[in-house]
Amino acid sequence: MSIQTTEIEYAEHNETRFRMVRIFGRLIIYGLLFFWVFISLFPIFWTLTTSFKTAVDVTQGNIIPWVEFEPNWKGWRSLGLSPDSIWETSTVREEFLKRFANSIITSVGASSLAILIGSLAAYGLSRFQYRFGFMRNSDISFFFLSQLILPPVVLALPFLILYKELALLDTTLGLIFLYTLTVLPIVIWIMRDQFDTIPMELDEAAQVDGLSSWGAFFRVILPIALPGMVAAFILSLILTWNEYFFAALLTSSEAKTLPVMVASQTGSQGINWWSMAALSTAAILPLVIIGIALEKYIIKGMSAGSVK
Amino acid sequence: MNTPDATITEEFEIIPDRITDRRRRIGKWLMRGFFALFVGIFLIQSSYALGFTDFGFENWRPVLYGYLAWGVALGAGQVITRGEPGYRALFVLPAVLFVISVVIVPMLFGLAIAFTDYNLASFEGQKFNGFDNLVQLVQDDFFWNAMRNMVFYVAAVFVEYAIAFGLALLLNADIKARKFFRVAFLLPFMLSPVAVSWMIGKSLMENRFGPVARLARNLGWESPAFFTDPWIARLSIELMDAWVSIPFIMILLLAGLQAMPKDVIEAAKVDGANSWQNFWKITFPLMLPVSATAIVLRIIFKLKLADIVINVTSGGPGGATDTLSSFIFREYRDRSNVGYGTMIAIVYLITIIIFITLLLGFISKRMQKMT
Numbered sequence: 131m132s133i134q135t136t137e138i139e140y141a142e143h144n145e146t147r148f149r150m151v152r153i154f155g156r157l158i159i160y161g162l163l164f165f166w167v168f169i170s171l172f173p174i175f176w177t178l179t180t181s182f183k184t185a186v187d188v189t190q191g192n193i194i195p196w197v198e199f200e201p202n203w204k205g206w207r208s209l210g211l212s213p214d215s216i217w218e219t220s221t222v223r224e225e226f227l228k229r230f231a232n233s234i235i236t237s238v239g240a241s242s243l244a245i246l247i248g249s250l251a252a253y254g255l256s257r258f259q260y261r262f263g264f265m266r267n268s269d270i271s272f273f274f275l276s277q278l279i280l281p282p283v284v285l286a287l288p289f290l291i292l293y294k295e296l297a298l299l300d301t302t303l304g305l306i307f308l309y310t311l312t313v314l315p316i317v318i319w320i321m322r323d324q325f326d327t328i329p330m331e332l333d334e335a336a337q338v339d340g341l342s343s344w345g346a347f348f349r350v351i352l353p354i355a356l357p358g359m360v361a362a363f364i365l366s367l368i369l370t371w372n373e374y375f376f377a378a379l380l381t382s383s384e385a386k387t388l389p390v391m392v393a394s395q396t397g398s399q400g401i402n403w404w405s406m407a408a409l410s411t412a413a414i415l416p417l418v419i420i421g422i423a424l425e426k427y428i429i430k431g432m433s434a435g436s437v438k
Numbered sequence: 439m440n441t442p443d444a445t446i447t448e449e450f451e452i453i454p455d456r457i458t459d460r461r462r463r464i465g466k467w468l469m470r471g472f473f474a475l476f477v478g479i480f481l482i483q484s485s486y487a488l489g490f491t492d493f494g495f496e497n498w499r500p501v502l503y504g505y506l507a508w509g510v511a512l513g514a515g516q517v518i519t520r521g522e523p524g525y526r527a528l529f530v531l532p533a534v535l536f537v538i539s540v541v542i543v544p545m546l547f548g549l550a551i552a553f554t555d556y557n558l559a560s561f562e563g564q565k566f567n568g569f570d571n572l573v574q575l576v577q578d579d580f581f582w583n584a585m586r587n588m589v590f591y592v593a594a595v596f597v598e599y600a601i602a603f604g605l606a607l608l609l610n611a612d613i614k615a616r617k618f619f620r621v622a623f624l625l626p627f628m629l630s631p632v633a634v635s636w637m638i639g640k641s642l643m644e645n646r647f648g649p650v651a652r653l654a655r656n657l658g659w660e661s662p663a664f665f666t667d668p669w670i671a672r673l674s675i676e677l678m679d680a681w682v683s684i685p686f687i688m689i690l691l692l693a694g695l696q697a698m699p700k701d702v703i704e705a706a707k708v709d710g711a712n713s714w715q716n717f718w719k720i721t722f723p724l725m726l727p728v729s730a731t732a733i734v735l736r737i738i739f740k741l742k743l744a745d746i747v748i749n750v751t752s753g754g755p756g757g758a759t760d761t762l763s764s765f766i767f768r769e770y771r772d773r774s775n776v777g778y779g780t781m782i783a784i785v786y787l788i789t790i791i792i793f794i795t796l797l798l799g800f801i802s803k804r805m806q807k808m809t
Binding site for chain 2: 159160162163166167169170171173174176177180188189191193246247248250251253254255258260262270273274277278279280281282283284285286287288289290291292295296297298307308310311314318342343344347368371372374375378379388389390392393403406407410413414417418420421422425428429432433
């Protein structure tokens, strides 16, 4: 009570000053927020608008569409994706669509495989006690998570030679295996966190009802853990969709993914900005859409296990 | 990493399956048989590859199939010989077999080629050259240069962390349209580093027409060039990497802020502490565990930094922006030097393991002192 009175007195004495400080604080907060929104979104906005520019707009540095320059389909036409060229045959579009399809197959394939074996392992580690030689549960968990610190370069060159011998070089399947490995620790991390929050009583109840351990997992636990799985899946999808290093080393013509295609275009000199911008836009657009639509799951996945 | 306590096994009452001796024998022979098959294929193929025998396969693929078949048989064998515990083992078995085949095997293989002069461009084939690669590495200025650059990049994580903390505090403040700001702040994280290389490195920061260069000219920098001076180039690369990954740290810290006990903060407000004191006395110490997680994870990812460097500067000017990964990438791409490249990679891995272990040890020691 006494505290409130003092507060009111204080406020009365300094009412105007207090209000000023408050408004000023608000201004700073929103100012900083919008500043960072600008930092985050301007490069995306820039890429999107540049794909509608012509050479003059690029050299003059026009930024705002319809005000400073008239949007033009030139960049998209060079990809064969503008309204007037979409029905015509275009080798660039074919190439692009092939890379796009490769990216989808590898990222979805690797994420699914990682979710499948990762969830199983995470469930096992969260529920049962294992003993494998000297390794206990915590050691097995650590074994999986420690893969996270493995930099891709360490595996890249041995894989190059191994894949050549296994006839897996430049195949989507080979890439899927490697990508699965890169996201598996993250999936196990998220899913273990998820299963640990589901009470054991549910498993026991399911087993009393006559379900086996696998039946309990699929019928009872999995539906509850589904949001966590979605989060892990989307996070894997982002990481594998954007992966460049392995793809650049291990694919050449058949299994090349979108980032490799984008990279090979940036290497060529001469500023063909509009088509580069169109290509970059097409490469980032799927994830921008996923990011906006499924932001909740991404944040859930990223913050899993960090707060206990 | 908390382990489920040991009582868990007892809570589940395992009804022992009646496993007859015959069943157990069948399971054992199944596992042994397929293991023999796998080893057999491997031996046939290796003797063929080494030129001892004429009989063999076109490539090593059959060995992979043999491994897969053995994996399946191993799983089936577990269930047949052990019943319920076998079923439980099936949960982790696929992941374990998978990781062993794609990590342990290539690592051993990598160790073997690290001590050879393996070069894809040479026709003579590889031969063992002992510690030559290691000697070459110690004398390689580019290697040490890349290592020094990594120190800079890792140190920059703390700046990223400070900015991310500020953003997390902003998002956690009493603001309207929080979801919009959160999504906008998160978006850079979704973008492919390769696309970012072009979007920022090659167009926004382009010397003549890029808006950043224009801005720099307006601010009085006569002829802005972001990738010619070593320090400016390094900073530019770091800037791009920070742009992509600050959201990652920010989300972790935001989760931490939201999980913070509200009553503590309320109590502090009543005490009349201003928000600055509040932050350093309450928020920051409470956030230390989350901060440690975020920084360690971020450092781990930072140590893999390669895509942006490869695509924007390919390590230049004069190796000023090189990371270890981009350096090895070029060692392979330009010189096909697989043996030497693998040796650098393994030395790098050992360095990372030592560094991360020391870091984790340091953090857990500090944490114990705090509490």
